[in-house]
Amino acid sequence: MKNNKAAKTKVENGNAVVGLPQFINKTKLELNNNSINQPEGMNIKNEITEELQESSQNEELLKNVENKITFTDLNLNEDIIKALSNQGYTYPTPIQIKAIPIALEGKDILATAETGSGKTAAFSLPIIQRLSMQKPNKSNIPKALILSPTRELTSQIANSIKNYSKFTKIKQVTIYGGVSQKNQVNELRQNPEIVVATPGRLLDLIAQKYIKINQIQTFVLDEADKMLDMGFINDIKKIILMLPTNCQIMMFSATIPPQIKELSDNILNKPTLISVDNPTMEVKTITSSVFFVEKPDKFKLLLHLIRTEEIDKAIVFSRTKHNANNIAKKLQSRRIYNDVIHGNKSQNAREKALAKFKSGEISVLIATDIAARGIDVTDITHVINYDMSSEAETYLHRIGRTARAGKDGIAYNFCDEVERNYLKDIEKLIQKHLIRVTDHPYVSNHSPPEMTNLVAKHTSRNSYNKKKRSKRTKSMVQQY
Secondary structure (H helix, E strand, O other), X not given: OOOOHHHOOEEEOOEEXXXXXXXXXXXXXXXXXXXXXXXXXXXXXXXXXXXXXXXXXXXXXXXXXXXXXXXXXXXXXXXXXXXXXXXXXXXXXXXXXXXXXXXXXXOOEEEEOOOOOOHHHHHHHHHHHHHHOOOOOOXXXXXXXXXXXXXXXXXXXXXXXXXXXXXXXXXXXXXXXXXXXXXXXXXXXXXXOEEEEOHHHHHHHHHOOOOOOOOOOEEEEOOHHHHHHOOOHHHHHHHHHOOOOOOEEEEEEOOXXXXXXXXXXXXXXXXXXXXOOOHHHHHHHEEEEEEEOOHHHHHHHHHHHHHHOOOOOEEEEOOOHHHXXXXXXXXXXXXOOEEEEOOOOOHHHHHHHHHHHHHOOOOEEXXXXXXXXXXXXXXXXXXXXXXOOOOHHHHHHHHOOOOOOOOOEXXXXXXXXXXXXXXXXXXXXXXXXXXXXXXOOOOOOOOOOOOOOOOOOOOXXXXXXXXXXXXXXXXXXXXX
């Protein structure tokens, strides 16, 4: 643990950066006045990358990746190494190599890492190791708190921690909405060391005095940018107000929009900046194609591809839950067995759908972006973007469902006339043109767009003005 963190105020480049106590006072005022700003979004990944390039320590870590260092080299204990070996893990990923040693020292971290990069182990293994060296928890006040935006991701993180801590006495509880709180409350009474939660249900249980977080030693904010998109920023700030000022804080995010950067500046104490995010990495293992098609013909094209291509296991992304339901019903009527997950589905229904998908009982899963967050199925052969993502970064999250565990993957993108600007944003971000398929039976009547100028700077569609962002976040949870 860091000492006297509460008394510190950082000064960087001549500008004072408030520490956690100052942030608490400032945020209390903002929450009371309901005046928390939603600044325009922008991707500052380049800024972080430049700082990393200047760090000889991180350059050395990158060399270690090439030398294939093992988890043993990261000073993890025998119980954890044994658990990892049981899971078939030998070599850590770049984010794990960079983050684990720093986290073991109790230092704050701000990391940019995509889905599938191994970031769950990057933050959970140090937590497990540090807690395993302490006496078992004898109160219902946990020692580590991990926040994630969705039920699926929360369950996935908890399952990973269960596997990693198999040979320890560490207990954990998973907290999320959509199900009865009874079992969660009972588990809290078993004095767990680790809590993995979504913000809403956690605040509900805190309000009911079933849990306190005033003795948290390590706090992890996972998928911070998605938290912002889903409108959880106020909930996050309320939770941070309840944390002790000397706790270790680790933030992981695919992108770092200004509001997340501002939050990190306010609550992190001299954080180590880590970045392994490289959008162009997706082209090495995923073959991405775009099909220009009229919107009414999209389902015909989907049916054609399912029947003519060797699609063993596919996830189909729809922009809205209504459309996801329609796609599922149409496929079912043609004896293409599938299931659908979105925000209106109960937690039990979503878990059953995922179980059928993993087991191979169904080969097609229809999903919306938020509901699919946290899906971890290693043998997905195809990702089909029935609706193009309006945000280029979300495209990376979608296709990250395939090409896992060292396998190759295929991504099909259906692009109607109004979605062509989305295609440009995606290609600018990944710095590569998607393969244009022009010989399918449902080619659009409109001429194909000009090839994207990859030199032009990508501007995230997160950078809508404040008014547009406000409208989107208000309807985000209901829509998805």
